[in-house]
Amino acid sequence: MAETSMSSGVTAGRELFPWWLVLIQGIIALILGLFFLYRPYATLVVLVTFLGAYWLVSGIIGLISLFWDRTNMGWKILYGILGILAGGAILAGPILGTIAVTTIFVVMIGVLGLVMGFLGLFGAFKGGGWGAAIIGILLIIFGCLILANVYATALMTPFIVGVFLVVGGIAAIIGSFFLR
Numbered sequence: 001m002a003e004t005s006m007s008s009g010v011t012a013g014r015e016l017f018p019w020w021l022v023l024i025q026g027i028i029a030l031i032l033g034l035f036f037l038y039r040p041y042a043t044l045v046v047l048v049t050f051l052g053a054y055w056l057v058s059g060i061i062g063l064i065s066l067f068w069d070r071t072n073m074g075w076k077i078l079y080g081i082l083g084i085l086a087g088g089a090i091l092a093g094p095i096l097g098t099i100a101v102t103t104i105f106v107v108m109i110g111v112l113g114l115v116m117g118f119l120g121l122f123g124a125f126k127g128g129g130w131g132a133a134i135i136g137i138l139l140i141i142f143g144c145l146i147l148a149n150v151y152a153t154a155l156m157t158p159f160i161v162g163v164f165l166v167v168g169g170i171a172a173i174i175g176s177f178f179l180r
Contacts, residue, residue: 059083
């Protein structure tokens with residue numbers, strides 16, 4: 001079987017992924033990152049409002065899908081109702097919804113840091129070595145710092161996201177030309 005290459009994608013031997021799609025993704029990430037750095041809170045409100053609209057529509061579609069497919073009916077009902085409630089709450093009060101979503105996101109990151117840290121320590125005691133123990137301790141410290149300053153971390157989240165989007169967007173733009 002002969003391997004072929006396409007002029008708009010990656011050469012044979014690598015996964016087919018169009019270079020121009022990576023370029024578009026990079027440009028969008030760069031623009032969104034600049035918005036986050038220039039107007040962080042307004043951009044966050046807009047994004048969370050879009051998220052609320054998505055949850056609302058997704059919840060409605062989830063409930064409507066029950067007319068055609070009744071498998072996992074309980075989960076679909078729960079998913080639909082939660083989507084409608086969360087989306088409706090965000091659309092009813094976008095600023096409060098943004099604060100709530102960002103705060104919940106930060107708490108989840110902090111708890112995830114603690115869980116991963118304790119799992120790393122557990123793995124170190126099971127023979128994972130000093131590296132696993134050090135990373136576990138750092139993750140526990142990271143999780144504690146986030147949970148000790150949830151609101152300060154939530155206020156910094158748009159700036160952090162903006163920096164990551166700018167750096168990731170530039171990297172994707174440069175990477176797209178290497179794919180070409």
